[in-house]
Amino acid sequence: MKSKYFFLIVLALTVALFNACSKMPDTPAQPTGYGNRILFLLKDNFSLGNIYQIVQEARMGDTLQAERPVTFMAIPNQAIISWYWLSYAEKRRWMQYLIIPGAPAFRQLPLTENRAMLTTAASNIYITRFMRGNDTVTTVNGVELLAVDNPAGNGFLQVLGENINVENEPTVMHAIHNDSTVVLFAAALQRAGLTDSLADARKTWTVLAPVNTAFIWSASQLEGLDLSSLDKILSADPERLKAVLRYHLAEGRLFTGSLYRMAAANNGTITMRDGSRVSISGNQAIFNNITFRGKHNSNVAQIAKYPNYGADPNYANIPCENGVLHKITSILIP
Known part of the structure; x- marks a missing residue:
């Protein structure tokens, strides 16, 4: 008898759960290109796994998966040996410094020396573009980019060859x-x-x-x-x-x-x-x-x-x- 009641209770809960789920509104479809936004490109690229983790620890993931366009300057794993000694505030400012609002495309910039661009950390990065033989080289704060203007669903992903220092001081x-x-x-x-x-x-x-x-x-x-x-x-x-x-x-x-x-x-x-x-x-x-x-x-x-x-x-x-x-x-x- 007890086994019968147990079966009926389980059956009732199952039916109730099914009915509740059937009444839930459908999950809205994600916009075109959502899965190709910057945060997901970082997540899916093994060589950028460290910077993806720091983005998460700094609680900057929402910025990199939002619709608002940005350019993000990623740093490969080999250039980030350890970051555990950094405080939350330091990690967050570091990640903010790697984000430029408005998604500027670096390839569209003319040849230039230390062109200032304001980041979401409210301080500048400095972009230089110059010719080396027949190649156009792009640097950020003196560091050459390994990959330029990788398109994402919400902007561009740039890949630096090394880590860069944050601009923290006025002079x-x-x-x-x-x-x-x-x-x-x-x-x-x-x-x-x-x-x-x-x-x-x-x-x-x-x-x-x-x-x-x-x-x-x-x-x-x-x-x-x-x-x-x-x-x-x-x-x-x-x-x-x-x-x-x-x-x-x-x-x-x-x-x-x-x-x-x-x-x-x-x-x-x-x-x-x-x-x-x-x-x-x-x-x-x-x-x-x-x-x-x-x-x-x-x-x-x-x-x-x-x-x-x-x-x-x-x-x-x-x-x-x-x-x-x-x-x-x-x-x-x-």
């Missing part, structure tokens, strides 16, 4: 002041009276900023000028100090790709703010392989790299509203 001086790895460089700029120029939003600068260890190890490198500690920097002769520091400044926004091209057109050198030249070398095909040599340096300066338990930060191509910052391993000697 290069703000970036230097807020960075603990270049404290001694900031103090030296202050002593030399150069901070106002670098904080001037009307000017554009490229700064080769020696990290703290470059100053600490410099005691015997600069004749008659010891910059190996904060106290010694603050007591240094301002004019002699200015002569050294101006050798680390160049006018204009020069990402590493631009530095390579400019050097190639000028016998392997670029002209600094003091009128002297710094030699540029390295293999552009290798990540951060660029090197710098001052007129009286015995060794080259490289892009700084610090051991890290999480992802190593990229110390080249740090964009600011009035320029770009590259952190280097040695002081350049004019």
Whole structure:
């Protein structure tokens, strides 16, 4: 008898569920191209799996599957080693920085140098298009695109060759002041009276900023000028100090790709703010392989790299509203 009642109850629930489902409105059909929107292209592409996961963790998936057109700059897995150390806010701003509203097509842009485009993070990325032989190359913040203008159902998907730094500061001086790895460089700029120029939003600068260890190890490198500690920097002769520091400044926004091209057109050198030249070398095909040599340096300066338990930060191509910052391993000697 109990088994009979159990059967009847199950049958009744099944009928009720069927009737309820039959009364539910049909799921509306998705618009044409919905399954080809940017979020789903990321999800279906194994080589973009890391960036897809970060998009989800940053809660930016809705933006990339919405109808409103955008251009998204994806980063392949090999360029994102670890992101777990980032906070939710950092991940979200990073993803917002990779999204350009309005879905601009990069191939339609003319040949240009550092064309600013506003992202959904309310800061700019900088797009350059130039000729290399018969090919047109497109870079974003100095990083070449592996794939350009992949069409999606709601815009375009661009694929970067490397990760890019987010533009977080209004000027290069703000970036230097807020960075603990270049404290001694900031103090030296202050002593030399150069901070106002670098904080001037009307000017554009490229700064080769020696990290703290470059100053600490410099005691015997600069004749008659010891910059190996904060106290010694603050007591240094301002004019002699200015002569050294101006050798680390160049006018204009020069990402590493631009530095390579400019050097190639000028016998392997670029002209600094003091009128002297710094030699540029390295293999552009290798990540951060660029090197710098001052007129009286015995060794080259490289892009700084610090051991890290999480992802190593990229110390080249740090964009600011009035320029770009590259952190280097040695002081350049004019």
